[in-house]
Amino acid sequence: MAKRGAMPSPKVVRASKQAYNEAFIRMNQPQASIESSLPPQVMLNSAKKSGAIDLDVDRVYDFLRAYQLELKTKRASWERKLCEEHGVSLMTVTILAGILRRCQTPSQQMLAKNLMLSASSLGEKSATFELIQSAINTGNLNKYQEQLQRLGxxxxxxxxxxxxxxxxxxxxxxxxxxxxxxxxxxxTQPPTGNLQINGAGDALVNEGRILLQLGQTKEAENAFKKAALELDEPSGYFYLSQLQKSGTPDQKVYLLKAASSGILEACHNLGALELEEIEKRDQKPTSLQDYGMAKEWFDVAAADGFGLSMLNLALMHKAVGHEAESLAWLKKAQNLPEVKEQAIELRQKWSKTISSLP
Structure with missing residues (x-):
């Protein structure tokens, strides 16, 4: 009878299992990371249904898995070869990056960035535009020198x-x-440009802002008018309202246009105009209802974090004897750097008259 080998001690068995488990994790971790980076199937189905992409979900997943594996090796010209092998256009790569940007996990965000960088390096200008715009928004332009050169x-x-x-x-x-x-x-101007490009309204608004700084008010107003009246650009309406005489019908119309598109400062300014009208009356408000639309507009702006509206609501609540609500708005305003000092100053000023003030 053949002799059986000596049974390993329990300690050795445990050590062997641990070593095996660690090796298994190391072996499977890259694949697990790859899978966790993929976008949800529902988002890809939606993109295909809308016509944004023309690839089946399985083909997209195959491409993205292969992309992540190749990203680690970085063979010569691997990006272009991979796209050709899988029949994926550079525009599709850019769209997939955009889909992944809407996902939540860090691995998905990283894959989105790498895809966008790849598409840009291969000559897809929309990817370059996306990267530069994102860098402007985040203040990271210095990290995108290659893309800036392409843009130039x-x-x-x-x-x-x-x-x-x-x-x-x-x-x-x-x-x-x-x-x-x-x-x-x-x-935006012929012969080199036109108003049909994406972002033309925003370009006109920026043009108008610069012209205002240079003291060219009439030219600035023309730029804002083009943005607002020809392209229906919300911020164009807002800046145009700033150049109108206070309280005029035109100013109110422009502010309403901007406010209806979610510009908080326009909501606040509408509230301020209403408040001015109320303060011209002989009779002071005795309840919040007396403030009418002024309170409504301030509520809208304050709910989305506009500090000046919070201060106005605090003043209105105090004026009608709602001390607790007044203090609550001041407390919220103190968390906003742009109005923090004003909120603290009001609290100090009211400390002698509001008994519940800490």
Missing amino acids: LLAKKDHDPEAMMLLGKVLLSQGQNKEALLWLQKS
Whole structure:
């Protein structure tokens, strides 16, 4: 009878199992990470149904899995070869990146960024535009030098109007206002540009803002009018309202247009106009109902975090004897840097008259 080997001690058995488990985790971790980076199937189905992409979900997943594996090896020209092998266009890569940007996990966000960088490096200008716009929004332009170079070529060599517009926004974010104005105007005015490009309304508003800073009020108003009246740009209506005489019908119409599109400062300004009318009356309000639409507009703006509206609501509540509500609005306002000092000053001023003030 063959001798059986000696049974390992329990300690050795436990150590062996632990080593096996660790090896198993290491072996499967990359694949687990790859799978967790994929977008939800429902989002891909929605994109296919809308016509944004023309690939089946399985083909998308195969491509994204292969992409992540290749990303680790980075063979020469691997990105272009991979797209060709899977029949995926650069626009589709950009759209997939956009879908992943709407996902929540860090791994999905990282995959979105890598896909967008790949599409940009292969010449997809919409990916370059997305990366630059995102960098402007987050203040990280210095991290995207290659994309900035591509943007410059698209604007200066290819005379692409959308690239011109974005270059203007880059320069504006860097404080180079006069040069920014030049490119913004090139993007929206013939013979180099037009008002049909994506973001033309925003370009006109930025143009108007720069012109205001330069003291060219009439030219600024013309830019805002184009943005608002020709392109229905909400911020165009808001800035146009700022150039109207206070309380005029035109100003109210422009503010209503801006407020209906969610511009909080427009909501606040409408409340301020209503409050001015109330304060002109001989009889002071004795209840919140007496403030009418002024309170309604301040409520809308304050609910979404507009500090000046919070201060006005605090003042209104105090005026009608609602001390607790008044203090509650002041407390909220103190959490906002832009009105913190004003809120503290009001609390100190009221400390002698409001008994419940800590």
